[in-house]
Amino acid sequence: MHNDKHIIHMDQDAFFVSVEVRKDPSLAGKAVIIGGTSERGVVASCSYEARKFGVHSAMPSKMAKQLCPHAIFIRGNMDAYSKASLEITDIIREKVPLFEKASIDEHYIDMTGMDRFYGCMQYAHELRETIIKELSLPISFGLSVNKTVAKMATNDCKPAGEKNVKQDEVQPFLNPLSIRKIPGLGEKTFVKLSDMGIKKIYTLAQVHPNQMMTLLGKNGLSLLNKAKGIDNSPVIPFTEQKSIGTQCTFKSDSIDVALINNLLTSMVMDIAFQLRQKQKLTACITITIRYSNFEDVTKQATIPYTSLDSVLIEKAKELFRQVYQKRMLLRLIGVRFSNLVSGFEQIDLYSESNEQYALVQAMDKIRKRFGQTAVTRASILDIDI
Incomplete structure (x- = not known):
């Protein structure tokens, strides 16, 4: 029964950076890091060019400077990012029956039942094009049978990507990926599983539920389900x-x-x-x-x-x-x-x-x-x- 769901996960590409590039196009294609440069400064967001040097968000700015000395540092402007975020939500609200705003730059859309009227992939593609055209902000999406796989599909095709993972493609898509790619799997859990030789999702999906329960409690069972492509969590309507x-x-x-x-x-x-x-x-x-x-x-x-x-x-x-x-x-x-x-x-x-x-x-x-x-x-x- 669970195979009739159609969930789209839309995620802005390097969102804060994109808003800055829109304001100052000369930043396009450059290593841009948003965050403070003070002693205790932290990277809030960085361009894909900066990521190639190993820079990632939540990293101390000091370290980011060492990894990518030629990067352009920008202090950042939460007002502008919040405003852009609300503009994206407004476009999505007009176009879809049911959506959830998951974070400042990502939305889940439930198209279940709408697939009779629209091809979901085509619909998501057109929605993505609309956002790019109206707001000049890059965005990617994944379409699949639940929130977890849709999000992983987006992460797999970013930046500027579109990916559809159908029910019978879910396991083949997940199997070769690193367990790191599972949303919500933290560093400690990664180390714990790696030490046991569980590095790929394929291996994780084979573990017995009892063993996962002993190892990681309830969270372990949830991770095991995600590794098997199972996730029943609903898209929570924005209004609720x-x-x-x-x-x-x-x-x-x-x-x-x-x-x-x-x-x-x-x-x-x-x-x-x-x-x-x-x-x-x-x-x-x-x-x-x-x-x-x-x-x-x-x-x-x-x-x-x-x-x-x-x-x-x-x-x-x-x-x-x-x-x-x-x-x-x-x-x-x-x-x-x-x-x-x-x-x-x-x-x-x-x-x-x-x-x-x-x-x-x-x-x-x-x-x-x-x-x-x-x-x-x-x-x-x-x-x-």
């Missing part, structure tokens, strides 16, 4: 993608703005911590207040993708200032992040100082160990609401 939020009802109605701002800071820090734990970024923040007469007012803003406290706190306070118009007592305040996608904070793409980023990481470590309320900023303490 999760948001994360919190609200606080005051014991007695309050008009103390300083106090409410402190509370807001604390609430934002709590949910930003949860975002980072889940390795998500948000592009939309909503503030809700309820006056003592039970009237609710909401204000929403789109922001560049982020999970950093300071960016989110500042925006939340600004929205609160805009929404709190009547000098009336408040009963409740709420904050919510939506438009969540997978991704890590790209340290150096922000005006954030490295010290501030280090502080966030240190606080997260303590929270993980001692519980969420173990550390808070001084301005928040001693609130009795």
